[in-house]
Amino acid sequence: MNRSSRHLPHLGGYLGALSVATAALMAIALSLVFFYAPLDAEQGFLQKIFYLHVPLAIVSLSGFVIAALLAIMHLRTGEARWDMRSYVAIHMSLIFAVATLITGSIWARGSWGHWWVWSEPTLVSFLIVFLLYATYQPLRFAIEDPERQSRYASVFAITAGAFVPMNFIAVRLASAYLHPRVLGSTSNLPPQMAFTFVVSLIAIALLFATLCSCELTAKRARMQLRALRRAAEARAGEGEDALAPARRPRSAAPSLQGAGTLAAGAPRGGA
């Protein structure tokens, strides 16, 4: 029928393999964290949160940047599937950002004695990025026309995505901070810790990819189901509006039908 339906039969095997690989690597990473990596001289057992918190933060921020790249692809090609992927990447990155904030807070409480430190630029900047992306869904929901919704959302994703590395650099240039620097200083980690950290990072990245694939598959299945239902209604002749263009419930989620002309590769101006 269309590109997504052609790919659906392969997705089951792909998604299954990805899920198994993620589960296996997560198990290996957890084993390394608790049975292989040595205890930190300063923080002791509390430092084990590092192997969860830092990969979550890195994957979350990378997800925002990836979403921006996917949004660029959407604006360049006009194909709705890129908008869908960008939406799912932002959605998943937000969930990972929530996990980052919570685990960071727990670590700060144990390490510094405070749940949150407002004078710490790393914490506050991450919160700003999170709050910025928290407005993405309301922005989509506020726009009813699917094509305008996807186009504005892509512009937002690109702008906010450019803000993420700028924010990262600005924070690293800040002189006064308590939050430890991770990227660029992994050479300071003992080899066992560095290895455990890299495995944890790959495991969390795989988890991100698996959850994104799950959500994309579910959304494609739902869209195909809608298309089938419309076709069935049209065939059964249940009212004249069964043949009318799809009536889309007001939603923040992108729709391939809503931008059907774009998905078909129709030229568009002004993108």
Added chain:
Amino acid sequence: MLAELPALPLHEAGKYVAGAYVVVFVLVLVYVAIMAVRLSRIQRELAQLSSSQRAVPDDPRPSSPAPPPVS
């Protein structure tokens, strides 16, 4: 302003580490549960659709009218 506290003993740090890992596990679990609910809804709708398709006859066109009686 803030200085790092000395390393917490294992029984003290353990609850923070466990808390952090449990929070992430619960988040992933909640997400998977939401996905499961969505997929079961899709499955239910698909079953409804297929049952309604089976109920519709293959050729829904009305049969041709009977020929007028020959007078």
